[in-house]
Amino acid sequence: MLHKHLRLRQRDDFKRLRLSGETRTQALMTLSMLPNALTHNRYGFIVSKQLGSAAVRNRVKRQLREAMRMLHPSLREGYDIVIIARRALVGQSFAVIVRTVQELTRQSGLMREEA
RNA sequence: CAGGGAGGUCAGGUGAUCGCGGAUGGACAGGUUCCAUCUGAGGAAAGUCCGCUCUCCACAGAGCGCGGUGCUGGCUAACCGCCAGGCGGGGUAACCCGACGGAAAGUGCAGCAGAGAAGGAGAUUGCGGCGUGGACGCGAGUCCAUGCGCGCGAGGGUGAAACGGUGGUGUAAGAGACCACCAGCGCGAGCGGUGACGUUCGCGGCUUGGCAAACCCCACUGGGAGCAAGGCGAACAGGCGCAUUGGGGCUGCUCGUCCCGCAAAAAGCGCCGGGUAGGCUGCAUGAGGGGCGGAGCAAUUCGCCUCCUAGAGAGAUGAUCACCCCUUUCACCUGCGGGUGAAAGCGACAGAAAGCGGCUUAUCGAUCCCCCUGGACG
């Protein structure tokens, strides 16, 4: 789980990303990013009702949050990042989710230069 | 042992590492901080189908409309809930199911088929009567055809439904036309029961159908909106209209309408425009759980003792590993009961959002107790 200040919470922030964010899509999820004026990153997750019941949606969100928590130290700072879950994500194992998030962040240029 | 019925409980476990919400305590660099301890989803948290607490709006009353409930008695804060009982239906039984008031208050509805489909109907075939014609016969008469403002409603046939059943009397043929018994209906009385109802007797006309999840009638019953309620504080920009003093108008009396009346009347009402989706609160000790005892068939209730157990706000329970348990698949062994090993498995349904009581729906399974039927053995 992420600390509170690392989460993206305001409705307007989500709107801004949807409007002018840089977006990259795969079969399992969509990643959207935009530089912010802060010295750290903020993360948000969108899991729509199309994916299933409340229990299913919560589980997907937790898995995504856990994946971002693991990747957080190796990402560049100063970005708002939103991940939108797609229907195929339901039922995937945690290892697959982590790999997909890694690929998307690398393609978006968010990964730091390999130390 | 096999099959079935009713009810209850549980909802994978243990350990390790990395993380999250809340409370309490502490630290100093004083906040989007760090540390420690404790604590952190359900039997349905779900659907939002009923009911209530709570909050705001409002509240003089009556009528009509519009809903809700519907065997009886009890329980409950209340309910379309629960318990017990009655009646009806299903099952060999344990047991289960039932919107179960009223059809002689009224208005409606019943396609097709069928002769006829609901204030009393209907006659195709049929059973008869009378008339006419023909055939046979010595004759009495029999048979055939046909006609009738003729009698009949038993048999066949249609239909979901055709206005009691069986036997007899009766008749030209028949028929509740009449009689006996049975079924059913209504009325009255007795007995049992708080009551629904049961039971016995008498009388009646001989039968008076179905649908009220059609309108309706009867009995009881219903203010409206909802925690996105509401309160505090923050932000913002105000303008227009109505009425102007006893007469009328407007507004309110919040499911609609009408009557009557009342209230308020510039601290009023209505309309337009503008601002905020951020903070704090409401926000968790309650019709609460457990135990013992009393009342009651039970639901439930009374007394005493004891326990405190989530509180988010893009919304806290996840990830990884080990062992055990479970399920599935594969391989091997087997004394055919099973055993051993390996692999796989978001490990059923599903995630609190003001709270509570119910109902309904989803659910891999595990387990306890009681009951019924059948078989075997003693």
Added chain:
RNA sequence: GCGGGAGUAAUUCAGUGGUAGAAUGUUUCCUUGCCAAGGAAAAUGUCGCGCGUUCGAAUCGCGUCUCCCGCU
């Protein structure tokens, strides 16, 4: 959290107790040298699903599923 509405042929919709219909589309035939238009004919339905009321249900009642709209 709350309120309202819908589900019928491939599509858009009628049908409010009695044999499920219309338009467009589809298929076949006619017309034409060919196509379009036109004409004729045909096929097409678990009335979202389940249970009930009724002699009979798309229609009435209850439950359930899916979709849409509104309140802030």
